[in-house]
Amino acid sequence: MDGHPRTASGLLRRALRRHPRRLGAATLLLSLHQACEALVPVAIGVTIDRAVATGSLPALLACLGATAVLFVVLSQAYRYGARHVVTGWFTETHLLRVEVAARVLDPHGLRDAPPSGELLSTATHDAERAGRVIEAASLVVAGTAALVVSAVGLLAVSVPLGIGVLVGTPLLVGLLQLLSPWLTRRTAVQQADVARTAGLATDLVRGTRVLRGIRAEDAAADRYRRTSGTALASTLRAAGAIGAYRGATVLGSGLFAVAVAGVAGALALDGRMTVGQLVTVVGLAQFLAEPVGLLGFAGQKVAEARASAARLVGVLAAEPVHPRGAVPAPGPGAxxxxxxxxxxxxxxxxxxxxxxxxxxxxxxxxxxxxxxxxxxxxxxxxxxxxxxxxxxxxxxxxxxxxxxxxxxxxxxxxxxxxxxxxxxxxxxxxxxxxxxxxxxxxxxxxxxxxxxxxxxxxxxxxxxxxxxxxxxxxxxxxxxxxxxxxxxxxxxxxxxxxxxxxxxxxxxxxxxxxxxxxxxxxxxxxxxxxxxxxxxxxxxxxxxxxxx
Missing domain, CATH: 3.40.50.300 (P-loop containing nucleotide triphosphate hydrolases)
Incomplete structure (x- = not known):
């Protein structure tokens, strides 16, 4: 119908446009949180070089105070950023559910409407997954901000390490995104099968008395068992795809961190890096797994959101059974x-x-x-x-x-x-x-x-x-x-x-x-x-x- 997105991508883009303040606040605060997380290893390295190595008490107190402020900002930024994310996510979910309900109740009808149980699954689970694109978008920006701050910190210690992070991280994320279409397909099949099973379960519960009356309980149970088995198989395949995606994310970020830490260790052995700088580099190398993991998690949620958005669009943009027409003039009622x-x-x-x-x-x-x-x-x-x-x-x-x-x-x-x-x-x-x-x-x-x-x-x-x-x-x-x-x-x-x-x-x-x-x-x-x-x-x- 008019006014509704015609594609899954269009629906997700509209979801992001509908919450500019929430999305902006969430992105800013979560990016600040990730930037502060990236600065923690830097703060520890500075404390070692300027306070511990020198034995200066004033420098130690100053460094500890600055680190405390850093943790306060870090925790509060995450607290309020997560609040904005959840509020935007659930608000979009609510709006999508209202749209689906309005479309189903539209007197013009819904051509080729799925069973009521499938519509219920679309209005609940699919709306929630599609609304989660708010969270995914915030995490993408926050993860990118963390990688940029980490790269700048490494550049300050060692130009080759900083350049390596700036070049290697996009390549790693790009390789992970090659798995996204496969994950989307697996997720779409799984969601369709689960919705079909939920629809059948709803119909069976409502028709229990009729089934008992005609003695068709066994046949109904066999049909549900087959449908549920299909849903189980597709769910396991989708879970395998998600597991492979997450495993690739952890493996890639781990190998990348090992490579950065190895280069830093070699530089420290050659005397080209202080103890504090080595601690900073190793800490940043370990921290790099978090933003890469965030980007991987966001990619998974975008894949799920895209699959759910396609199902939502199938309902929202479906052709009406009865097209719009003229409004009848008031009359006596013949x-x-x-x-x-x-x-x-x-x-x-x-x-x-x-x-x-x-x-x-x-x-x-x-x-x-x-x-x-x-x-x-x-x-x-x-x-x-x-x-x-x-x-x-x-x-x-x-x-x-x-x-x-x-x-x-x-x-x-x-x-x-x-x-x-x-x-x-x-x-x-x-x-x-x-x-x-x-x-x-x-x-x-x-x-x-x-x-x-x-x-x-x-x-x-x-x-x-x-x-x-x-x-x-x-x-x-x-x-x-x-x-x-x-x-x-x-x-x-x-x-x-x-x-x-x-x-x-x-x-x-x-x-x-x-x-x-x-x-x-x-x-x-x-x-x-x-x-x-x-x-x-x-x-x-x-x-x-x-x-x-």
Whole structure:
């Protein structure tokens, strides 16, 4: 979609641009920390030459004081630099998660959307890894600053050693970067396999009851075992790549430090270097492993961030199912499916009876936007919905599906997710939905409404739809899980609360159909008959579908 990066590199560059102050502060403070770390061997060497070797107490005190100040600056720079790094990293992670959530919830839809479990993995793990590019960028600059300070310190002692560090370090880092594409590929495969496994696990947990009902637990377990085995194998391969990368980093930096220390030892034996200078050089040679290791660690995190960014871009930049269109003008709320002979006048309550459940499902999918209508297939106040913006259509036409989904929270948040409705409006919606017995608005509601009975979930979902008071309301089998008395209460509540508003009831409930202004019978996707509930009761197909 517009406004989102189209490539993994573009997403990572945008992440760096979005936090200039945090990134700048983190880079400056961590660079100061690394520079102070590099100066520690220099301070020790100066202390030996100017205080210990000379036996001067004032010089010793001055050197110790300066070293203490150096450690204070070093520790505080790391403390506040790390704080800025973590804040920028987690802030970017949050922004990415919000973007993914907004993209998934976009009414225009997501073409070729991955399973919900994979989307969850992308919004959590991938967003976190991509956000870590903030840390990697800071470490690259900080590590480079440490190498520059080390090289300058070595130049002050020995020009050949300084030049060797200035030339050898970029070569070492460049050689290590040759492993980066290989590491990125291994990481990308591993993250995709893990996300696929997480998606399957999510689906299995949600469908446990169904699996038990059809006795498919063993088949589901075998499928998960195979998928998890694939994820394990790719994770081990990725871990091997990371291990090889880190091993090469440690080996390269160690050999480089040995070479520098060896040259320094030879110079000291020839008398061209003092004891303090030798200590400085050996200390800097040992310290060189840290900035090289930082650059190696940063390279690994960039590889992981790039792989995760590619998965994020796959979601954020995916083409919409429903392209943007015109915003419909305000209207009275008339609906029509001309080819099927189906129409609903403004303010009318129409019942829809479909002896074949597939006809009912197809109509609900069309009205609910789960299937994009063909040109001229669906009209809203005479306007072709195919050319209208889906978000604007959804603002006027609310479809409450048969399968009610409730989020974890309280009864109040389940009925009013926005948290804006007064208690009186909530009570009125619950009463109209036949849920007056659910009087405690602070009643805990578990994820997907598991703490409620099937009838309670259905009535809470209906109350949520009624509270919205949409221009056009479409309800699909809203009372299949309630008793006859409650069904009558719901029929009365709908008639009271939806009076003067367009309502479509796709149902086989005689109590609801008896309150409709008109009832239509669908056969093969077209209207086969129309009339009141009483007039249609004599039809055999209608009676078979409705009368029980």
């Amino acid at each position: 609906l029509a499916v001309p080819a099927a002979g189906f129409h609903v006048e403004p303010g009318e309550t129409v019942g829809v009876v479909a002896p074949d459940p597939a006809d009912a499902a197809a109509l609900v999918a069309l009205l609910g936007g789960r299937r994009r209508p063909e040109p001229g297939e669906l009209l809203l106040d005479g306007a072709d919905v195919a050319g209208l913006d889906p978000a604007a259509v959804r603002a006027r036409v609310l479809v409450e599906p048969h399968a009610v989904v409730l989020f974890e929270g309280t009864l109040r948040s389940a009925v009013d997710p926005a948290g804006l409705a007064p208690d009186a409006a909530l009570a009125e919606a619950l009463a109209a939905a036949g849920a007056a017995d659910l009087a405690d608005l602070e009643l805990p509601v578990a994820d997907r409404g598991r703490s409620l009975s099937g009838g309670q979930r259905q009535r809470v979902g209906l109350a949520r739809a009624l509270l919205r008071a949409p221009e056009v309301l479409v309800l699909h089998d809203p009372t299949t899980a309630v008793d006859a008395v409650t069904e009558g209460d719901v029929a009365d509540g709908l008639a009271r609360l939806r009076a003067g508003r367009t309502t479509v009831l796709v149902t086989s409930s005689p109590a609801l159909l008896g309150r409709c202004d008109r009832v239509v019978v669908l056969h093969g996707g077209a209207v086969a008959a129309t009339g009141t509930h009483g007039e249609l009761a004599g039809r055999a197909d209608y009676a078979a579908a409705v009368l029980r």
